[in-house]
Amino acid sequence: MITTPSNAEVISFPPSPIRYQNEVPGFSKEEIPGKGIGLIANRTIYRGEVIMQRLPTLIIHLGAHFHLPSGERTNLYDRAVQSLSISARERFMKQVGTDIYAKIDRNAFRFFIPGIGDEGGHLGSYPDAALLNHDCRPNVHYRIQNMTHITVAVRDISPGEELTISYVDGMLSQAGRQNRLNDWGFACTCSVCSGGEAKIEESDKRLKRIAHLTSNLDSFEGEVTPETGAELVSLHVEEGLHMYLGHAYTRAALNFALFGDGRAKEYAEEAVKAATREFGEHAGDVQSMKDLERDPRGHWAWGLRTHRF
Numbered sequence: 001m002i003t004t005p006s007n008a009e010v011i012s013f014p015p016s017p018i019r020y021q022n023e024v025p026g027f028s029k030e031e032i033p034g035k036g037i038g039l040i041a042n043r044t045i046y047r048g049e050v051i052m053q054r055l056p057t058l059i060i061h062l063g064a065h066f067h068l069p070s071g072e073r074t075n076l077y078d079r080a081v082q083s084l085s086i087s088a089r090e091r092f093m094k095q096v097g098t099d100i101y102a103k104i105d106r107n108a109f110r111f112f113i114p115g116i117g118d119e120g121g122h123l124g125s126y127p128d129a130a131l132l133n134h135d136c137r138p139n140v141h142y143r144i145q146n147m148t149h150i151t152v153a154v155r156d157i158s159p160g161e162e163l164t165i166s167y168v169d170g171m172l173s174q175a176g177r178q179n180r181l182n183d184w185g186f187a188c189t190c191s192v193c194s195g196g197e198a199k200i201e202e203s204d205k206r207l208k209r210i211a212h213l214t215s216n217l218d219s220f221e222g223e224v225t226p227e228t229g230a231e232l233v234s235l236h237v238e239e240g241l242h243m244y245l246g247h248a249y250t251r252a253a254l255n256f257a258l259f260g261d262g263r264a265k266e267y268a269e270e271a272v273k274a275a276t277r278e279f280g281e282h283a284g285d286v287q288s289m290k291d292l293e294r295d296p297r298g299h300w301a302w303g304l305r306t307h308r309f
């Protein structure tokens, strides 16, 4: 661990260690043409399945990675990697990148210790999870909870399909995403990016519509009908943004509730499932959607829009 003394104390004593379940690996490592190594499903993996949970091999404070003089940083990185067990070191060193700095840069995942702002920013090295290649419309979502990297399927995955995550914000336009991906040194060949001009235009248009509906739903001034949230969910599914369905279903459920519409219940139920996949069962959205599902009419939002207009 390369961090400040106060962060080290918190990191050494995570507030509530999560349980580990036995894993039956649903994937194998394979060479993928044009992408290096990747992970391929070797059985059907169902939506919501936890695919992999990993503790970090190394933790590095963002300040150390980006602001230490390179000589000092190299020294620290060498010592950190030397202190790993032989097998952990081997897995770390197999990652892409010409030296330790590059391996961290190209493979590590960013996370923040909650409650202390930028000071809590770290890079976690998880060499097994780092084998997930990028797709703009991925089938897997990951989160880092108590320093643990958790990978969950966001839709059913067939045997032989590659497991992928998105390295960039999937709501960016295709050009915006490609621009960010240049940092990793590859051009994306996902179904949207390689689908030709018309497909890219259609996808960008959908993303604009998603942004527009989201902003309307989030403000009391925006133009919305009971159907607006349902349209938002459909657009996410059409666009392949299964990784973001938690917020979409939550907005839709709340919108139905605001209109005093009974569909709030079924959307809240889906919101609970999607938000659990994305953020974990203890996330705030999950709890509030459980409340809405249990008692839509008793919810604070029920009928508020109908009173107003």
Ligand SMILES: C[S@@+](CC[C@H](N)C(=O)[O-])C[C@H]1O[C@@H](n2cnc3c(N)ncnc32)[C@H](O)[C@@H]1O
Pocket (backbone or CB within 6 Å): 034, 035, 036, 037, 038, 094, 095, 096, 106, 107, 130, 131, 132, 133, 134, 135, 184, 185, 186, 187, 188, 189
């Ligand atoms: C975190 S690593 C992923 C694992 C990597 N393929 C390996 O062999 O270890 C990131 C690197 O994988 C490659 N990569 C990931 N996604 C890709 C994609 N969609 N197309 C081409 N290369 C990709 C790029 O070289 C990128 O810098």
